Amino acid sequence: MTRRSFGAAAVVTGAGSGIGRAFAAELARRGGRVVCADLDPTTAKETAALAEAAGGRGLAVECDVSVEAQMWDLCETAERWFGEPATLVINNAGIGAGGRVVGETPLPDWRRTLDVNLWGVIHGCHVFVPWLREHGGGIVNVASAAGFVHPPRMAAYNVAKAGVLALSRTLAAELAGTGVTVTVLCPTFVRTNIVSGERIDARAARAASVLMRLTGAAPERIVTAALDAHDRGRLHVVPRADARLLWWLGRLSPTAVPRAAGLLGRLLPPPDPA
Template sequence: MSNRGDAVEFSGKVALVTGAANGIGAGVARRLAAGGASVVVADVDDARGEAVAAEVGGAYAHCDVRDPAQSAAAVELAVSRFGGLDFAVLNAGIGTGFGLGDDFDPERYRNVMGINLDGVVYGVHAALPALRERGGRIVATASMAGLMAMPIDPLYGANKAAVVGLVRGLGPVLAAEGVTVNAVCPSFADTDIISGFRDALESAGMPVLGVEDVVDAFVAVLRDGRPGECWFVQAGRPSAPFRFPNPPGPRTATGERVTFHHDVSATPDVPTTGKES
């Protein structure tokens, strides 16, 4: 991983960071700016977002990630103010705080899905044209909850598992266009999302990651991430890409595994075969 405060690693780069008014997003914005990047801080918390933007010498965009037009406007600000876009860090996210029993609230559910999943989808869509021009990178904030069962908040786990699936599927598609997409999957980190159950975590002896530890992983992914990788972040061990088990897949009559070209929608005869590694 990069040394903290590296002053040259991101020189000349332009980054958009959503959910950057506090927590992980603010930490990423600060680290990128310390490394020489120009940063657009995007959030709905105008007071804190503007303060972070002023601190890092960047620009602030009011951006409700549930609205695709606002994601597009944040990208346009990066392009118009700084001349292009190299990194889109799609970090905006919230916890749920409810389940599928008597406490279920469809309106709150749509709001959570709108931020945690739609915000990534809309952010990718908005950023792609600018990123294609410069061979850029997308990093979405997922969670360990997207890699393993999350009994204390199954709906949050569903949000983040969807982000993981999206990143894995987009990996080869966008790599063919010169854009690398990754996810960072932290365990419980010291942010506002865990405020409602921080005491329970501490009582159970669950380590809570420092924000800077998660930011270290973002820096490593922005530097070294390969298409479609989802990097776990856990206390006490170095971050690395999660090695997904190879699931059973469709086979031809002769036993060869069926695979697909990167752009299934463009070519009718996309299935190919190959021996499973």
């Protein structure tokens, strides 16, 4: 077991709230320096202050992960601040999306969801992996149980998270033997503000909020599990029992999970009128 998450020179995207903020705070508690990147500069500054209060150091950076040039700027800013290349990259930034079936989901919703949730991670890997390959370190990509369960009315989100899962597995193969550890986090409901996302139908958001209150885990718990697993060199982190059950059920009976998800989908409220 390494202690890569301790004393790290870490970059966290989507650090302004939720899982990203919890990553930044925990890395700071572990003695790290954390670049807290977010589309919202105000929340990024709040997280950087939390990192300082937790015993580490924090730098707020405004960044849209869907824009390649901004990710290059983020990499350069981080290296200047650290005085060295980043040793740990957390590709976490994401938005919520869902509520309508394929064919009714507006194409702009598809594009924005994929731009942030998939291309944001692709940009993070494209920009930072060459540095990690040369200097060593780790990368944690935040996917979701939706990447292998595929609930109905969440196609764009499911596709993006499945892509993050596939990208992470590919990276793990390509980086084997280089000293770079790749981890992909696949949680179920976590108590964050993601259900208030820009691409979620209002009725679907209300239903998701109820489920989150009833079954959601604290982001701090999920983050601690992810970082500890990363230090142990694990590729997949499926931190909740419900997600692990669905993971193995899907492997043992590939048709069972889609059928069960389809039955659940019939219980969901219809979307709001366009």
